[in-house]
Amino acid sequence: MSEKTTVEKPWTGRFTEPTNAFVEAFTASVGFDQRMYRQDIRGSMAHAKMLAHVGVLTGAERDAILTGLGEIEKEIERGEFQWSIALEDVHMNIEKRLTDRIGDAGKKLHTGRSRNDQVATDVRLYLRDEIDEAIAPVLKRLQGALIDLAEREAATVMPGFTHLQTAQPITFGHHMLAWNEMLARDAERLQDCRKRANTMPLGSAALAGTTYPIDREFTAKELGFERISQNSLDAVSDRDFAIEFIGWGATLMMHLSRFSEELVLWSSQQFNFVDLGDGFCTGSSIMPQKKNPDVPELVRGKSGRVYGHLMSLLTLMKSQPLAYNKDNQEDKEPLFDTIDTVKGALKVYADMMTQIKLKPDNMREAARRGFSTATDLADYLVRKGVPFRDAHEIVGKAVALGVQTERDLSEMKLEELQQFSKAIAQDVFEVLTLEGSVAARNHLGGTAPDRVREAAVRAKEMLGR
Numbered sequence: 001m002s003e004k005t006t007v008e009k010p011w012t013g014r015f016t017e018p019t020n021a022f023v024e025a026f027t028a029s030v031g032f033d034q035r036m037y038r039q040d041i042r043g044s045m046a047h048a049k050m051l052a053h054v055g056v057l058t059g060a061e062r063d064a065i066l067t068g069l070g071e072i073e074k075e076i077e078r079g080e081f082q083w084s085i086a087l088e089d090v091h092m093n094i095e096k097r098l099t100d101r102i103g104d105a106g107k108k109l110h111t112g113r114s115r116n117d118q119v120a121t122d123v124r125l126y127l128r129d130e131i132d133e134a135i136a137p138v139l140k141r142l143q144g145a146l147i148d149l150a151e152r153e154a155a156t157v158m159p160g161f162t163h164l165q166t167a168q169p170i171t172f173g174h175h176m177l178a179w180n181e182m183l184a185r186d187a188e189r190l191q192d193c194r195k196r197a198n199t200m201p202l203g204s205a206a207l208a209g210t211t212y213p214i215d216r217e218f219t220a221k222e223l224g225f226e227r228i229s230q231n232s233l234d235a236v237s238d239r240d241f242a243i244e245f246i247g248w249g250a251t252l253m254m255h256l257s258r259f260s261e262e263l264v265l266w267s268s269q270q271f272n273f274v275d276l277g278d279g280f281c282t283g284s285s286i287m288p289q290k291k292n293p294d295v296p297e298l299v300r301g302k303s304g305r306v307y308g309h310l311m312s313l314l315t316l317m318k319s320q321p322l323a324y325n326k327d328n329q330e331d332k333e334p335l336f337d338t339i340d341t342v343k344g345a346l347k348v349y350a351d352m353m354t355q356i357k358l359k360p361d362n363m364r365e366a367a368r369r370g371f372s373t374a375t376d377l378a379d380y381l382v383r384k385g386v387p388f389r390d391a392h393e394i395v396g397k398a399v400a401l402g403v404q405t406e407r408d409l410s411e412m413k414l415e416e417l418q419q420f421s422k423a424i425a426q427d428v429f430e431v432l433t434l435e436g437s438v439a440a441r442n443h444l445g446g447t448a449p450d451r452v453r454e455a456a457v458r459a460k461e462m463l464g465r
Contacts, residue, residue, distance in 0.1 A: 039125035046222035114206035150176035151456040155449035158363035166370025200225035201235035207323035253303035260296035277355030309334035
């Protein structure tokens with residue numbers, strides 16, 4: 001038995017029975033899409049202005065609609081608006097409230113449009129706003145924190161790793177700029193994604209366009225869209241822009257997860273390279289000595305959440321025929337949660353990286369212990385005329401001695417090194433120091449402190465600082 005609803009829906013003319021109460025709740029989206037109320041009102045205002053522009057609405061009707069929508073926006077912001085599941089979504093809730101406030105003029109607002117192109121427009125506006133007002137600025141702030149840290153620590157020696165084994169000495173500043181390079185690519189991809197999101201579907205109506213003499217260029221200008229969709233079928237059913245954004249979010253979260261893995265390792269007693277601010281860590285309920293790096297751990301974990309949203313939306317769209325289908329209601333929660341997750345992760349990282357404290361003595365000692373200047377010795381031999389493969393063998397034997405005697409190459413006597421090659425002379429110790437090693441990588445993209453400082457300046461310029 002169907003249960004009677006107490007709210008009249010705007011599409012009930014064809015139906016002889018009210019919507020089942022459970023179905024009504026099951027199919028409603030107002031619980032999560034109400035966050036788009038500003039974009040919905042903005043889109044409706046632009047649509048009303050366009051309808052008046054082409055003569056479908058009178059000036060008085062347009063003004064009544066604009067005034068009514070403005071009052072409704074204030075009502076929502078004051079927390080006084082009564083959302084109704086029976087009205088399904090943010091669009092019909094606002095339209096019904098508008099009609100209640102201004103009468104028949106409110107019923108004319110939906111002329112020449114459908115919820116299909118309306119929701120597609122709202123989602124694009126919402127994503128664009130979030131990119132411009134929240135995500136891009138905090139991403140830039142995180143990049144700035146990394147660049148400042150890199151500039152300050154341009155000469156701070158630490159071990160560089162491959163396979164998580166000590167490889168060669170680098171500087172902490174160089175490492176921070178590596179993180180910034182990843183984020184710089186993310187920033188470029190974000191703006192590229194924004195270009196495709198900034199396409200206006202409004203005017204496509206349900207799927208085939210409308211018979212009214214609409215002016216889509218007028219509406220696009222009102223809403224700040226750079227482009228107008230060229231095919232009504234595609235416009236109402238396209239969710240590529242949302243998939244692209246979530247894909248962008250997955251890539252960003254992968255980068256933050258890599259950062260997190262390093263911070264978790266570096267803050268452990270085994271590495272002891274950095275100390276994260278107390279405000280970004282928690283303690284243990286049983287072990288009083290613990291300081292757990294919860295923020296990087298949680299960000300690392302949240303990467304899987306965003307990956308899941310990407311697979312969810314790809315799966316959602318993979319079998320849909322043209323044009324709009326109710327399936328597409330499921331696009332919003334993955335998109336919204338990705339936006340929220342990305343914003344939160346970026347903000348906490350931007351804050352955390354300004355509070356990080358380094359332990360340079362520990363980093364330097366770790367670089368010294370791992371035979372990190374072995375490649376420098378090989379390069380030294382090559383400059384003395386030894387073929388590289390022979391040099392590689394010579395240095396390997398020297399390292400074996402170091403492992404056996406628990407000494408770094410720089411701690412050996414000249415006579416000990418010369419037993420492996422007579423090409424080795426007193427000047428070898430200039431290349432076996434950690435500072436000498438990093439200073440020798442004095443080229444574009446290298447880890448030499450001067451080059452790191454130059455790279456930090458360039459990074460600031462690219463960031464517009």
